Amino acid sequence: MAKSKSRLxxxxxxxxxxxxxxxxxxxxxxxxxxxxxxETSANEGGSDSREMxxxxxxxxxxxxxxxxxxxxxxxxxxxxxxxxxxxxxxIQSEGLIQPIVVRQIxxxxxxxxxxxxxxxxxxxxxxxxxxxxxxxxxxxxxSMALIExxxxxxxxxxxxxxxxxxxIRDFDLTQEQVAERVGxxxxxxxxxxxxxxxxxEVQGYLATNMLSTGHAKVLLGLESKQExxxxxxxxxxxxxxxxxxxxxxxxxxxxxxxxxxxxRELSEAESAAIDDIExxxxxxxxxxxxxxxxxxxxxxxxxxxxxxxxxxxLERIGLEE
Numbered sequence: 001m002a003k004s005k006s007r008l009x010x011x012x013x014x015x016x017x018x019x020x021x022x023x024x025x026x027x028x029x030x031x032x033x034x035x036x037x038x039e040t041s042a043n044e045g046g047s048d049s050r051e052m053x054x055x056x057x058x059x060x061x062x063x064x065x066x067x068x069x070x071x072x073x074x075x076x077x078x079x080x081x082x083x084x085x086x087x088x089x090x091i092q093s094e095g096l097i098q099p100i101v102v103r104q105i106x107x108x109x110x111x112x113x114x115x116x117x118x119x120x121x122x123x124x125x126x127x128x129x130x131x132x133x134x135x136x137x138x139x140x141x142x143s144m145a146l147i148e149x150x151x152x153x154x155x156x157x158x159x160x161x162x163x164x165x166x167x168i169r170d171f172d173l174t175q176e177q178v179a180e181r182v183g184x185x186x187x188x189x190x191x192x193x194x195x196x197x198x199x200x201e202v203q204g205y206l207a208t209n210m211l212s213t214g215h216a217k218v219l220l221g222l223e224s225k226q227e228x229x230x231x232x233x234x235x236x237x238x239x240x241x242x243x244x245x246x247x248x249x250x251x252x253x254x255x256x257x258x259x260x261x262x263x264r265e266l267s268e269a270e271s272a273a274i275d276d277i278e279x280x281x282x283x284x285x286x287x288x289x290x291x292x293x294x295x296x297x298x299x300x301x302x303x304x305x306x307x308x309x310x311x312x313x314l315e316r317i318g319l320e321e
Contacts, residue, residue: 060099062128065121067108068100073142073170074115075155075163078207088120096121099130101148103141109133112141113148139171143181150182157216158207161192168193175308190312191217191286194305199225202232211235214242221249221288250275253290285313 100114111118112134121129136144146163155163167178175193179186195206195216202219205211215235219228231252235245254271274291281289281300288303304310 060130060132063102063109063131063133065118065127065129068102068118068129068131069105069108069110070115070118071111071141071145073138073145073163073166074111075146075159075166076115078156078159079116079119084116084119084123087116088123091117091120092124096130099132101144102131102133103136104133110141112136112144139167139173142167142171147182150184156207156209157192157195157213158203161195164189164192165196175312186308187286187312187316190305190309194220194309197305199229201229205232205236212242215245217286218242218245218249221246221282222252223288227252246279247275250279253278285316287313 096117098114098117100117101112102109103112104110109131114131118129146160146167150160164175164178164182167173167181168175173181175189176186179189182189195203195213198206198216198219202211202216206213206216211232215232219232222228222231231245231248234240234248240248254275270293274293278289278291281291281302285302287309290301290303292299292301302313304313
């Protein structure tokens with residue numbers, strides 16, 4: 001996955017603690033409190049909580065592991081068991097450096113950030129885990145869960161897309177509002193959401209990293225879901241590069257035009273030129289583009305998904321409101 005843009009730099013800590021100074025203090029106190037073995041951090045004594053309160057962090061304490069429920073809007077759906085075991089062994093050996101983040105709900109707590117750490121504590125059968133307790137509504141909790149995973153670059157392209165879609169669907173946000181919450185450009189959100197229009201089979205390849213996001217964007221250049229799935233299989237089986245996939249898509253599109261009689265038969269040079277123009281337009285607009293050409297007239301067809309995607313394209317070509 002591509003690295004997060006600098007707009008994400010203020011970080012999750014800035015959202016949940018109100019500033020960098022507090023976040024730094026939190027980290028220092030966390031190291032002091034849980035630098036010992038987890039057996040010590042799981043004790044019932046209240047001295048650790050008193051140390052946190054003395055440091056000006058009364059909302060930073062140990063909570064019962066069994067009182068915590070996962071975040072229903074957690075974008076990450078797959079947790080590698082071997083990695084969880086490794087994390088549990090690390091915690092058992094070195095202690096927990098970074099606390100989880102929770103909010104109070106229904107007499108218990110709901111995770112906002114740190115599900116892997118919480119699962120590792122459950123594997124170790126520890127009763128308590130250091131946590132920062134914050135006040136947050138459902139929208140904020142969902143946004144922060146997504147932000148944490150984006151900053152860690154843990155998510156597959158499909159998990160990221162579904163996280164954005166959840167914010168839009170479940171909290172009635174626009175793509176622009178989602179972009180503001182997670183600190184990314186609206187075009188990035190729109191392009192990510194387009195991946196959800198791919199067939200389930202292709203989404204599965206993306207989720208398991210058998211296909212890259214670059215390959216997926218190329219597949220979106222095909223209108224037929226069957227063709228998308230067939231080409232995805234070929235890309236995986238033959239190890240086709242992104243550029244090679246672009247060439248295959250152009251060949252399929254060109255064959256489709258001739259088959260349906262949408263275009264006169266073109267010379268090899270004309271076909272190559274049209275393919276190159278289409279490829280550059282698609283890269284520039286991050287949308288499916290079709291160029292229909294003959295010497296006297298032609299047309300360019302640009303596809304978009306919804307009002308937000310149309311607005312993104314208009315801004316890209318300089319027709320801002």
